[in-house]
Amino acid sequence: MSQCFTLIKGNSPLLISMPHNGQEIPADIAETMTEEAKAIRDTDWFKDRLYDFAESIGASVIMPHNSRYVIDLNRNPSGENLYPGANSTELCPTTAFDLSPLYLPNKAPDSEEVSRRVELYWQPYHQALANRLSEIKQKFGCAILLEAHSILSHVPRFFEGRLPDFNFGTADGYSCSEALVKQVENIDFQPYSQVTNGRFKGGYITRAFGNPADNVHALQLELSQITYMDEQELTYNEVLAEKVKPKLKALVETLIAYGHNIATKG
Template sequence: MSLLEISRADSPLVLGLPHTGTDIPADCAAGLNDTGRAIADTDWHIHELYAGLVEATTVRTLVHRYVIDANRDPTGVSLYPGQNTTGLCPLTDFDGQPIYHPGQEPDAAEIERRRATYHAPYHAALVAELARVKAIHGFAILYDCHSIRSQIPFLFDGTLPDFNIGTNNGETCDPAIERATYDICQAASGYTSILNGRFKGGWTTRHYGQPGQGVHAIQMELAQSTYMQESPDWPYDSAKARALRPHLKTILNTLTAWRPQ
């Protein structure tokens, strides 16, 4: 089974795609119940939505987040203490429902095997690509691509804004990158946006975003209602996507053109 898709470009921008994969190796799938096998919590179609918008490197894992979540701290520490969330090897879906048959959840040894087999290679690839483009430009920008259903009561109240920008309260990138991205989202007619709301950036954004070291990171969590239907079989909505993609292209082009002051 192929684990990664990497497409290289020479711009300073690297797109991370940790949750679009749908592959579940047979040994990991064996313990999943019907809820787990439904893989509802995929960042559906995100790689298609962003395809061709800008010259940028992309790093995508093909393995589903139910195997191991590539956007979680590999030590298992929660990103959102005190709030409902899912872990490094999720045991429930986003609605709080178990995804394994009782007694077949991964134990500590299995979690470590999955971390080494699936989580570590994805991040090794990100490290390599960020270092490569930083060597060219003197800096790198990681744009972490995500999406989620717009209504999930287990995780958040009400309806999620369309654009959810996360910079861990401004810590993971230059303020000009944060402001430019947020301004574009706020100017997008017919869409709603928020900065560092429910989603402040996952482990990837927080781990790699070190502006003082020349690596900037920002997470974009899109409400799935902006480009697809939020019900099985989770179909891509081409008309919605055509309306959304120009705004995403503006963001990515702006980040590609950004230079440190």
């Protein structure tokens, strides 16, 4: 346990990271934000609830406490845009997905404040990720990282029309082996739609930690929120969730089995 994240250590080759699941905003930051920002609408809602089976089947899980509005843990600390030319959010976002301002006039974080948040919140999470992946690799000879995300089914700022349900990203094949991708794509996701390396190719964490040549495989899943919640009310829909959870469990079991298979061969 840390002041800014929770880490649950499992006994398998899989680590599940949920970098946008946090909902807290420290008081000193909240006082500079708009009321709309404090509603944290762009959260990857209920990821811990959707993956509540993961710990029982051996996966490690790491989740931050703070909202992505405080600092986006899935962005490059240099500020480099993950999708050049796209209207992306920043390391410390100043606008919501709908382009509404997150800060009161003249209260947006300056470079000194951004650096402070990197040190307080970004670095500890990434250090914990690196440490846990290293521990897993030392034990099993390989490590699998699942970046668990979700997003509204319609976000005009980022994509046109409705997003597919399951959006897998592997940095165009650089963050994990082709064999693992094929096993994931062979899962029966029906009736849900799926795509690999479509609009979402994997964020900074996937790209930074995935190194298949070193037997560290990273895969991002951007799950459309329409599959498990009421997107307008931002509430969990138990009926919908219970239908999609078996697909998520099949994914997690596939990733764990792949890691164990590598460990056995090694």
